[in-house]
Amino acid sequence: MMRIDNLQYANWSEKIFRQMREGGVDAVHVTIAYHENFRETVLNFERWNRWFEEYPDLIMKGQWADDVNIARETGRTAIFFGFQNPSPIEDDIGLVEIVHTLGARFMQLTYNNQSLLATGCYEAEDTGITRMGRQVIKEMNRVGLVIDMSHSADRSTIEAADISERPIAITHANPYEWSPALRNKKDDVIRAVTENGGMLGFSVYPHHLRDKSDCTLQSFCEMIARTVEKFGARHFGIGTDLCQDQPDSVVEWMRVGRWSKEIDYGEGSASAPGFPPMPSWFNDNRDFDSIEAGLRATGLSDAEVAGIMGDNWHRFYAKGFTPGS
Amino acid sequence: MMRIDNLQYANWSEKIFRQMREGGVDAVHVTIAYHENFRETVLNFERWNRWFEEYPDLIMKGQWADDVNIARETGRTAIFFGFQNPSPIEDDIGLVEIVHTLGARFMQLTYNNQSLLATGCYEAEDTGITRMGRQVIKEMNRVGLVIDMSHSADRSTIEAADISERPIAITHANPYEWSPALRNKKDDVIRAVTENGGMLGFSVYPHHLRDKSDCTLQSFCEMIARTVEKFGARHFGIGTDLCQDQPDSVVEWMRVGRWSKEIDYGEGSASAPGFPPMPSWFNDNRDFDSIEAGLRATGLSDAEVAGIMGDNWHRFYAKGFTPGS
Numbered sequence: 001m002m003r004i005d006n007l008q009y010a011n012w013s014e015k016i017f018r019q020m021r022e023g024g025v026d027a028v029h030v031t032i033a034y035h036e037n038f039r040e041t042v043l044n045f046e047r048w049n050r051w052f053e054e055y056p057d058l059i060m061k062g063q064w065a066d067d068v069n070i071a072r073e074t075g076r077t078a079i080f081f082g083f084q085n086p087s088p089i090e091d092d093i094g095l096v097e098i099v100h101t102l103g104a105r106f107m108q109l110t111y112n113n114q115s116l117l118a119t120g121c122y123e124a125e126d127t128g129i130t131r132m133g134r135q136v137i138k139e140m141n142r143v144g145l146v147i148d149m150s151h152s153a154d155r156s157t158i159e160a161a162d163i164s165e166r167p168i169a170i171t172h173a174n175p176y177e178w179s180p181a182l183r184n185k186k187d188d189v190i191r192a193v194t195e196n197g198g199m200l201g202f203s204v205y206p207h208h209l210r211d212k213s214d215c216t217l218q219s220f221c222e223m224i225a226r227t228v229e230k231f232g233a234r235h236f237g238i239g240t241d242l243c244q245d246q247p248d249s250v251v252e253w254m255r256v257g258r259w260s261k262e263i264d265y266g267e268g269s270a271s272a273p274g275f276p277p278m279p280s281w282f283n284d285n286r287d288f289d290s291i292e293a294g295l296r297a298t299g300l301s302d303a304e305v306a307g308i309m310g311d312n313w314h315r316f317y318a319k320g321f322t323p324g325s
Numbered sequence: 326m327m328r329i330d331n332l333q334y335a336n337w338s339e340k341i342f343r344q345m346r347e348g349g350v351d352a353v354h355v356t357i358a359y360h361e362n363f364r365e366t367v368l369n370f371e372r373w374n375r376w377f378e379e380y381p382d383l384i385m386k387g388q389w390a391d392d393v394n395i396a397r398e399t400g401r402t403a404i405f406f407g408f409q410n411p412s413p414i415e416d417d418i419g420l421v422e423i424v425h426t427l428g429a430r431f432m433q434l435t436y437n438n439q440s441l442l443a444t445g446c447y448e449a450e451d452t453g454i455t456r457m458g459r460q461v462i463k464e465m466n467r468v469g470l471v472i473d474m475s476h477s478a479d480r481s482t483i484e485a486a487d488i489s490e491r492p493i494a495i496t497h498a499n500p501y502e503w504s505p506a507l508r509n510k511k512d513d514v515i516r517a518v519t520e521n522g523g524m525l526g527f528s529v530y531p532h533h534l535r536d537k538s539d540c541t542l543q544s545f546c547e548m549i550a551r552t553v554e555k556f557g558a559r560h561f562g563i564g565t566d567l568c569q570d571q572p573d574s575v576v577e578w579m580r581v582g583r584w585s586k587e588i589d590y591g592e593g594s595a596s597a598p599g600f601p602p603m604p605s606w607f608n609d610n611r612d613f614d615s616i617e618a619g620l621r622a623t624g625l626s627d628a629e630v631a632g633i634m635g636d637n638w639h640r641f642y643a644k645g646f647t648p649g650s
Contacts, residue, residue: 035416087416091360092583114441114455116584127450130439132584139586258417259441259457261464 002026002068002310003288006201007082007150007172007239011246012051016285017058020077023285026310027068027317029106029171029239033083035257038095041088045102048079063103065318080317082106082171084151084254086117086136093132093139100143105321106171107140108148109133109160112266113259118149118156121182122266126153129163141165146320149193150239151183158192166324167197167316172239174203178223179210183267190227194235199316201239202227202308206276207267208241217281221294224308233304237313238291244284248274327351327393327635328613331526332407332475332497332564336571337376341610342383345402348610351635352393352642354431354496354564358408360582363420366413370427373404388428390643405642407431407496409476409579411442411461418457421464430646431496432465433473434458434485437591438584443474443481446507447591451478454488466490471645474518475564476508483517491649492522492641497564499528503548504535508592515552519560524641526564527552527633531601532592533566542606546619549633558629562638563616569609573599 003024009031010016020028032044052061060071062078071078081103088104089095099107109129110120117133119126129137137160140147147168149157161168170193176184185193190200202224209215210223228236243250251274255266265273281290288309295305328349334356335341345353357369377386385396387403396403406428413429414420424432434454435445442458444451454462462485465472472493474482486493495518501509510518515525527549534540535548553561568575576599580591590598606615613634620630 037415090362090415090583091412093586094583113457114439114452116439116441119452123452123456125452127439127444127448127452131448131589132438135585135587258415258419260460261418262460264456 001306002072002314004068004310004313005029005238005240005242005285005288006169006313007031007203008242008244009246010242010244011250013245014055014058016244017051017055017077019285021058021075023288025077025285025288026072027062027078027080027313029080029082031084032081032104033088034085034111034254035087035259038088038090038092041083041099042102045081048081052079061103063105064321065314068314068317080105082148084108084148085111086115089136091116091132093135096136096139096145097143100145104145105317106146106148106169108151109136110152110156111257112151112255118160119153120151121153123153126155128155128159134163137164142324144321144323154186154189157185157189161192161196161198164196166320167199168193169198169316169320170200172201172203172205172208172241174208175223175227179208181208181267184208187230190231194231199235199237199312201237201313203239203241204279204282205241205243206279209279213277213279215279217279217290217294218297220279221291221298224295225298225300228300228304228308233300233307234312234315236308237310237316238288238308240282242284243275246275251275326631327397327639329393329635329638330354330563330565330567330610330613331494331638332356332528333567333569334571335567335569336575338570339380339383341569342376342380342402344610346383346400348613350402350610350613351397352387352403352405352638354405354407356409357406357429358413359410359436359579360412360584363413363415363417366408366424367427370406373406377404386428388430389646390639393639393642405430407473409433409473410436411440414461416441416457418460418464421461421470422468425468425470429470430642431471431473431494433476434461435477435481436582437476437580443485444478445476446478448478451480453480453484459488462489467649469646469648479511479514482510482514486517486521486523489521491645492524493518494523494641494645495525497526497528497530497533497566499533500548500552504533506533506592509533512555515556519556524560524562524637526562526638528564528566529604529607530566530568531604534604538602538604540604542604542615542619543622545604546616546623549620550623550625553625553629553633558625558632559637559640561633562635562641563613563633565607567609568600571600576600
């Protein structure tokens with residue numbers, strides 16, 4: 001059974017790469033930009049090049065779906081790159097192909113705020129995809145850079161799913177119905193994404209969970225089973241949003257970037273400004289067995305569980321990453 | 326009588342600087358960025374530094390209202406800098422103070438498209454000032470960088486006028502009622518700007534004129550007289566939008582920047598993609614006498630004409646460019 005986590009943003013180290021191997025994780029989509037501009041993002045590609053050079057027995061650069069098979073056969077984890085903001089392409093549509101050539105495979109059209117392309121979920125209103133956004137979606141479709149709407153507002157997400165000629169993704173979020181966080185997704189949003197062949201990765205980031213850090217594994221897995229029943233098992237996977245070993249200064253960068261002189265607490269608050277504690281049943285890459293067991297306990301079939309644990313993302317990679325016609 | 330043109334974007338040369346002197350122009354606000362990022366904008370400051378070094382008898386750098394007096398007393402034209410897009414501050418609120426220190430005095434919150442701060446007049450819908458936009462307006466107010474909404478959509482402009490604690494400007498546009506171009510301003514927009522102490526500069530760019538290149542001087546001046554009557558003479562000046570000697574490749578850069586692989590004709594069209602021909606009565610900086618005579622012919626008082634030709638912008642500079650409290 002293939003195992004793919006389609007969103008992590010850890011403070012990377014040999015320890016974490018070894019935990020990926022212990023947890024049998026064949027591929028991880030890692031975030032390499034929150035607010036970085038193009039040049040800063042290139043520095044992050046460079047950092048990963050050094051890690052690939054330093055830990056060739058543990059990790060390898062992932063570019064195509066088949067790299068997951070190669071990683072699996074050679075006992076490594078394939079690392080795929082993505083951005084949580086279009087900041088790496090700045091105002092330049094020509095950078096879409098450049099970042100794909102460098103290895104980027106997912107790009108959010110917005111983080112929490114309005115971008116040049118679409119509206120983020122923290123803005124008061126949402127006008128959908130902008131003039132530049134329509135051009136960039138077409139170019140992302142052409143080169144094989146997947147549109148990720150995890151942090152985008154509802155209308156923008158539905159429009160992106162409709163405008164895009166290739167399936168789009170919500171790499172890390174949960175249904176709003178289960179846990180009404182601003183970042184979670186209402187049924188009409190999930191429907192628009194999945195009906196167009198897209199996928200959603202279930203998140204274990206506590207702010208996206210019912211009862212936050214106190215969420216039980218059973219509640220999480222039953223939510224998955226109900227969602228799968230409603231929208232079809234093939235459209236779902238895991239995107240833990242694991243932010244392991246990150247200092248709280250990093251969550252401040254994620255939330256405030258360079259756009260405000262005032263602190264914005266995002267999903268946190270003045271009394272709890274940092275990263276929230278993880279639920280007891282998921283702390284690092286060694287804990288995927290417990291999610292898999294929890295999914296089986298809900299009565300999902302072996303094929304459904306295999307799909308959610310990795311096969312669905314693998315199939316999506318095969319369709320999404322190659323240049324279009 | 327002071328003479329200020331509050332918007333030009335010419336292909337600068339000694340010839341044009343000499344024409345400024347022949348036309349008795351004491352100050353010009355020049356655009357130094359359409360889509361340039363911070364580093365590219367610094368190159369444009371550098372170009373102007375070289376021109377100031379090369380033509381010290383003709384031009385000088387303008388930073389404060391009093392520099393217009395100094396220019397006048399020494400027979401030169403003071404050059405003030407502005408941006409038609411917030412691209413020079415990228416996604417970084419800290420750059421607001423940096424560009425002001427370098428000499429920027431006006432910044433549009435958008436060009437034609439959605440920006441990180443507000444909505445441009447060519448977008449289908451307008452959600453007004455964004456989360457980052459509110460922060461940046463506050464910072465612009467603090468350092469003395471004037472908010473210019475010439476290319477912004479209506480709601481964004483009205484909100485900017487209301488949110489800003491200092492008067493804002495529409496540096497170059499005309500009333501929509503006189504010439505219903507997308508870029509011209511409806512009465513409620515002009516009212517919001519002027520009621521808050523702001524100013525509008527009348528444009529002679531043919532796409533903003535009734536009958537475009539065939540507009541008569543009389544029609545232009547009567548429009549000014551009627552607008553002044555409606556909103557108060559103190560709130561208006563000239564902002565010609567003179568794009569003298571520019572090749573058509575420049576209007577393509579203005580319209581398309583780097584945001585689209587397809588041509589966008591903006592105010593032009595496929596059959597007329599370039600700069601439109603200027604009206605017969607205004608071709609360069611030597612033609613301000615004709616505007617002044619045309620204004621007198623409408624029956625405006627000497628003080629009103631003097632205000633429109635330069636005194637109003639001069640007073641606005643004195644209030645707008647210094648750091649706030």
